[in-house]
Amino acid sequence: SAVISQKPSRDICQRGTSLTIQCQVDSQVTMMFWYRQQPGQSLTLIATANQGSEATYESGFVIDKFPISRPNLTFSTLTVSNMSPEDSSIYLCSVGGGGAGETQYFGPGTRLLVL
């Protein structure tokens, strides 16, 4: 499986500011995904990031709040904009092969606390 890294690993931010999270993979992958895991909850898909096209957002998530970039096949960023305490969460990127229901592997996550 691919080796995935995320930066930063954790951060404490003030409300109203923005944070950009980076996800780097050690091999080229077609599909990259961004998830949110709120305290004590399961994973919720924010969006799917494809290289060379706009990200596909899930219901309840919008580009203005969570802009995503995917400049190449090994890198993606997720920005959490105009943050509020409700955005305090773990943000995870994952990669998959692009086939139907193909296995996804997760990065270590970014732990965000918004004050």
Added chain:
Amino acid sequence: QKEVEQNSGPLSVPEGAIASLNCTYSDRVSQSFFWYRQYSGKSPELIMSIYSNGDKEDGRFTAQLNKASQYVSLLIRDSQPSDSATYLCAVGVSASKIIFGSGTRLSIRP
């Protein structure tokens, strides 16, 4: 709305016993099923994937799939304290997209 249901637990099992984790899903056309383990403060790691009806064994872990009943389970034999974690059931619902259950907390007591 497509759903994946799990008992949240905690499920407490004595060391050395078999832990049985269950999951049901709503989308009849799903073809891929996954079990992830998540330790506190860590990201999910894949334990097993299963695509066909029946059992699939990997070491102490056995995944069982019954598509007619829309049911998937994970058995952990000879449970160890290191198996204490949250186990997430995930189901493929479209090309590349999987959805997760809420997870079952498993505690192995010495």
